[in-house]
Amino acid sequence: MKNLKQLTPVALALGLAMASIGAQAVTIGTGLVPGLNDLIDESRETYVDVNSNGRFDAGDVIYGYIRLSDFQPSGLDPNNQAYGVFSQEIDAKSSGRDVYFKPTTVAGLTLNDLLSNDANVNASAIAAFYDRSTPFVDLINNNPPGPPASMDGYIDYIHDNGTLRIVAGFSDIDDFLYSEISSPATALGIGIGSSNAPFVSANSSFTIASNSGAFSISYNATGKTFNDLVQVFNPSGGLVLAEVAVSSGSTGGAAGDSVKPQPKNWLNAGGAFTQCLTTGGDTNCGFTDKNNFTVNVVPEPGSLFLFSLALLGLTSFARGRKNQS
Incomplete structure (x- = not known):
């Protein structure tokens, strides 16, 4: 019984700590744990040939939505409850092969306009x-409730039914988004x-590009604090730190006629957008993406207190063992 009493502070502290980490909540804030987190995503996106010149070039826009389908290392399945909306413009x-993106400046397609x-x-x-x-309606495999089944309709559904938690973008000299x-492409x-x-004939199994990026957080309502400590290489090969x-x-790619208001030119999927279905492959929608987002969460004061309490309990236990010997 003496040893049990000495272990009680340790068990209590570690038990509380594990309870706080292992809670089965699925919002962004509760899915994140102190330290490095990988947020694994799936996305659907529409390409807009802004100047209608039939070319993939500067000024064109890609926008769409992201489902955060897993949080690691917490292991939580967010159960279709965390989504992102994005808009990016090809930089001059x-x-x-080098595609640099910047925040969208095209009227009506900026992130602010979309939201x-x-x-x-x-x-x-x-x-x-x-x-x-x-949960949201599953926007990877199903249409949102009610018309229209367009990219803007999907974004409106996320905006109208969710709570904004994080806004990220370019506010630091190291920030970038590169593909x-x-x-083969x-x-x-x-x-x-x-x-x-050629986008028209590129099916979903065909890899068009690889992606990397570094963003700063300009709005944060997650209840977590983020550090500018995540390492990522910029296009020139230099190591930068990011939030x-x-x-x-x-x-x-995602081949399909319904994304082409004009022959062989994805001018704007708009109302012609058809959801990408997993059955039979991702067809009839613009691009599909799978990326890993990494963030570093600063331990909360409460977590630090529990950790300190656990260490104190372990120290007391070690001293008790020494005194018994």
């Missing part, structure tokens, strides 16, 4: 993440300044 410094002029979404924002206490077009003629017609990093990402 892009060339060949109904939310005061928390500034001009440097490129992504906004939402959650809710009950390197794959060699280049062989098909896909590259900056080339015709966008949100994108790595191990890839973009796939």
Whole structure:
């Protein structure tokens, strides 16, 4: 019994700590744990040929939505309760296989425009993440409730039914978003300044590009604090630190006639957007993406207290064992 009493502070402290980490909540804030977290995503996105020149080039926009389908290391399945909305514009410094993105400046397609002029979404924002206490409709495999079944309709559903938790974008000199077009895609003629017609024939299993990025957080309502400590390599190979990093990402094609208001030119999927179905492959929608977002969560004061209490209990136990010997 003496040893049991000495173990009680340890068991209590560690038990409380594990309870706080292992809680089965699925919002963004409760899915994150102190330290590094990988947020594994799936996304659907629409390509807009802004100047209607039939080419994939500077000024064109890609926008869409992201489902955060897993949090690691907590192991929580968010149960379709965490989504992001993004909008990105091809920067003029892009060339060949190197695609550099910046926050969208095209009227009507900026992130702020897509999110109904939310005061928390500034001009440097490129992504906004939402959650809710009950599941969203599964926007990867199903249409949102009610018409229209368009990309804007999906974004409206996320905005209207969720709570904004994080806005991330370019507010630091190290921030970037970059995609390197794959060699097979280049062989098909896909590259900056080339015709966008090859996108039509690129099915979902075809990797078009690999992605990386570093973002700063401009709005945070998660209850967590984030550190600018996540390591990621910029396009020139230099190591930078970020609050949100994108790595191990890839973009796939999605062939299908319903995304082409004009022959071989994805001008704007808009009302013609058809959801990507997993049955039979991801067809009839713009691009598909799978990326890993990494964030570093600063331990909360309560967690630090519990950890200190646990250490104190372990010290007391060790001293008790020493005194008994």
